Amino acid sequence: MQLTSADETDLLMPLYAGVHDQSRWQSFLARLQRRTGADHAALILGRNDAPMDQATEISSGRNLREEADKIGLARHYAAERLPYRTLRPGRVYGAAELVLHDAAMRSAHQHFNEQLGVSDRRVIRIRDQEGASAWLSLARNDQSFSASDGALLIAVAPHVAVALRNFVQTEGLRIQATMAQHALARGRIGWIAFDQDARIVARDEAMAALLPITTDERLRTDRMETRQMLLHMAAEAANAANNAYVAPRVVTLLDTPHLDAVLVPLPDSPAIALATPVLLALCRLSPQPGEGRAALLAELFDLPRREAELALAISDGLSIAEAATLLGLTQETARNYSKRIYARMGVRGQAELVRRVLLSNALLG
Incomplete structure (x- = not known):
């Protein structure tokens, strides 16, 4: 099944936006639920080496996990997902296929669905991405899903895999940035990044609280030598050819409170960015009082x-x-x-x- 232009607008745009949205993939799931007539749509995310009961579930419509918990079926809900790791990526499974070879599980599965009032389910495993596993799951209260519903899941799955890969990579970078910032804060090191015109591209929270900034994003200072040093070092760092060595320099950023900085060129700045940092100012901050x-x-x-x-x-x-x-x-x-x-x-x-x-x-x- 080929996704129509309407599907691309209705499903794929919120799917890719969900990598960065605070609500993650709620909009995508709500539209998938509406498109298939499902009463429940879920995206299940987990690490490849983690048990299924530790997987994160983002859902739209009925919250089956919460409902199962309320009627004392939380353990059965977790058991329902045990076969998910055995599924072949890219193929749609009906719920009955998950327990086909186990009579006890078939009986428990039937009881579980009757208690929750679920008549049909569809599950597709997304191809694993960088240590992460994912599944799309649909459920209906009555009637069965059609062949076109399954075909839609198959068509959407590769796009979910791309979104999942982007999500994993973005989360990895976010975690690295958070840990680096935490480590610098613990060491009482503040930083400011400047572009080639000595405009401030980014700075940490401590420096944002300390430094006065002009309307054109430059450091506000009465020290002419500081302004000249920043402009000179930023231009020199931006124009350094073939990673030519530019010696770090020391400059006084503030007189009150007194704040010195070491200016360090950034030779590995991204080639494409709205504002490319070329110079980093590192400052040793006073220790915070505390025990x-x-x-x-x-x-x-x-x-x-x-x-x-x-x-x-x-x-x-x-x-x-x-x-x-x-x-x-x-x-x-x-x-x-x-x-x-x-x-x-x-x-x-x-x-x-x-x-x-x-x-x-x-x-x-």
Whole structure:
């Protein structure tokens, strides 16, 4: 069966849009349900190595999973999907075919459908994509599906496979970006991406809160040398031929609060983009107040909590006297603590202490 131009507009557009929509494929399923006269349409998604009862189900019309759960048939609902992994991709199966060789399953299947008031089902397995499996499922309360309904599922299936591949790849990139951003935030590193004209293409949340921006998406600063440096480095990075080396440079972005950045060229920018980043500014941000770092430092070096807090205060640039005042300690107590800290951490003074703390994973807390 060939998809008509109306089918392409009615079904394929929401199918491909569903990769990015918040509602995922609800619109596509609603239109598929209407097109086939189904009372229930579902797209079932799962990892290739995961049990079927852990699969995600997006549905339109009757929510059979919820209905089964309400009448105590959740276990039967999960069992109904056990044969799905044995299905051959691209072929439409009737519900009876799934349990053809098992009398006990046939009986349970019939009881299950009677309880839910389902008269007919159709299932097609989508060709697996990059570790993900998918199935399209239709159900009717009365009457049976026609041959044209099955033919429509077969015609749509390759397009669902493409949408699934795009979804898997997009989700992978989203997860990578989220984890990278989380790691940078933990390390208190902010970033800004500039195009060849030193306009800001993107920035993280911390930098967005710190930096004033002009209406034409440039950094608002009174420092002429900063504006010139950004323009020079952006142009140099954009014009670097054959990945020619462009040395990183340091520039002051803000005076209050003081914020320096390392400017690093981006030689691997995408060839086609609405705004191509060519220059990255990396900034070391001040640590956030909180107890996370102290708890990690105490665990790493087997320190009592107050000693860990003192070690962090010293590593932040305070003298022992200043750290004692900050923490409400006497100077004598702070000095005694510092001696025990040096012994436990295996250092021989404040300089080594600061280095040991700054190189530890405690700062990721």
